[in-house]
Amino acid sequence: MKTYTIDVIAGDGIGQEVMPAAIRAIEAIAVSEEFSVTWRERDWGSERYLADGQMMPSDGLDQLASGDAIFLGAVGAPGIPDHVTLWGLLIPIRRAFLQYINLRPARHLAGVTSQVLGAEELDAVVVRENVEGEYSEIGGRAYDGRPEAMAIQQTVFTRAGVERVSRYAAKLAATRSGRLISATKSNGIIHTGPFWDEIVRETSSEVGGVELESVLIDALAARAVTRPASLDVIVASNLFGDILSDLLSAVSGSIGIAPSANLNPPRDHPSMFEPVHGSAPDIAGMGVANPVGQMWAGAMMLDHLGEPDAARRLEAAFEGALASGVSTRDLGGTASTADFTDAVIDRIT
Ligand code: ATP
Numbered sequence: 516m517k518t519y520t521i522d523v524i525a526g527d528g529i530g531q532e533v534m535p536a537a538i539r540a541i542e543a544i545a546v547s548e549e550f551s552v553t554w555r556e557r558d559w560g561s562e563r564y565l566a567d568g569q570m571m572p573s574d575g576l577d578q579l580a581s582g583d584a585i586f587l588g589a590v591g592a593p594g595i596p597d598h599v600t601l602w603g604l605l606i607p608i609r610r611a612f613l614q615y616i617n618l619r620p621a622r623h624l625a626g627v628t629s630q631v632l633g634a635e636e637l638d639a640v641v642v643r644e645n646v647e648g649e650y651s652e653i654g655g656r657a658y659d660g661r662p663e664a665m666a667i668q669q670t671v672f673t674r675a676g677v678e679r680v681s682r683y684a685a686k687l688a689a690t691r692s693g694r695l696i697s698a699t700k701s702n703g704i705i706h707t708g709p710f711w712d713e714i715v716r717e718t719s720s721e722v723g724g725v726e727l728e729s730v731l732i733d734a735l736a737a738r739a740v741t742r743p744a745s746l747d748v749i750v751a752s753n754l755f756g757d758i759l760s761d762l763l764s765a766v767s768g769s770i771g772i773a774p775s776a777n778l779n780p781p782r783d784h785p786s787m788f789e790p791v792h793g794s795a796p797d798i799a800g801m802g803v804a805n806p807v808g809q810m811w812a813g814a815m816m817l818d819h820l821g822e823p824d825a826a827r828r829l830e831a832a833f834e835g836a837l838a839s840g841v842s843t844r845d846l847g848g849t850a851s852t853a854d855f856t857d858a859v860i861d862r863i864t
């Protein structure tokens with residue numbers, strides 16, 4: 516029997532509620548798919564930060580290096596600046612383990628109502644560049660407090676970085692409709708924009724059967740809400756991909772259902788799987804969080820581990836529960852996190 520070692524960072528807020536729900540569902544599947552999981556639970560996150568000034572221990576990355584994957588809930592809490600959670604945990608993990616692909620599927624699920632016309636046809640994947648681009652440490656501030664105060668933030672695109680993300684996206688597009696959309700803004704961002712465009716064009720043309728369309732990010736954002744069905748695989752920089760995937764998760768019905776995979780495609784290091792949503796302090800502790808985003812992230816993790824049958828069973832179980840009318844408050848239903856999870860487990864066993 517295969518055994519996987521998964522590092523679990525449930526984190527803060529509803530992370531503590533949706534993580535146990537997803538683990539229960541995966542455990543229920545593991546029995547009959549003949550694999551087992553050793554869950555290494557890590558108490559990392561905001562409480563630890565408030566106690567000793569660090570989101571994770573100093574040797575945290577070394578601890579994660581030996582695992583097969585990282586399963587993350589959400590980190591962040593009121594009163595802790597967002598950049599602390601981002602730079603104290605998420606970005607170090609993404610960079611240390613070269614998780615240069617952030618894969619974010621946005622698909623409409625039966626039983627979910629969207630406010631957006633045509634959202635039923637939505638079935639897209641955002642391939643977001645995850646380790647460079649706009650999220651850089653290079654820059655600074657000068658003349659603080661004076662009228663001439665200024666801040667400079669450098670965007671870094673490397674040829675290797677753009678090539679690997681666009682190659683990944685083009686190959687993914689080839690397994691789907693063959694259409695690849697590249698999000699750009701080369702009319703306004705005149706150095707890195709055209710550089711991105713050129714490399715995406717070259718790299719995607721090397722992958723057979725892919726038709727590339729470059730679309731300005733502003734027009735693409737509008738198109739996401741006016742013609743969601745016209746989208747398939749989208750390749751985007753760190754910033755554009757972040758915004759676009761949140762937008763698409765909202766189009767699909769709720770941010771509570773969307774998953775995200777931070778992948779190291781060569782598999783030299785562990786990859787990390789998490790829901791798109793955050794710690795949702797407004798509903799934390801109430802037992803009403805939607806666990807679908809965490810479960811769907813769990814299905815992506817099972818795929819990555821080489822358990823596609825288990826992944827399909829997990830997806831079928833939460834999709835089936837939703838389609839049968841069981842849903843949490845964010846989707847207009849009345850089910851608690853535990854009720855919904857029970858409905859998922861019923862479909863597995
Ligand atoms: P963070 O700082 O951790 O990113 P946030 O408050 O900025 O947290 P989210 O946690 O993503 O952002 O929450 C945005 C909104 O969506 C909140 O109103 C929250 O209650 C709701 N929400 C997010 N995730 C879920 C979920 N799984 N189930 C139900 N509602 C959710």
Ligand code: MG
Binds near residue numbers: 793
């Ligand atoms: Mg947030």
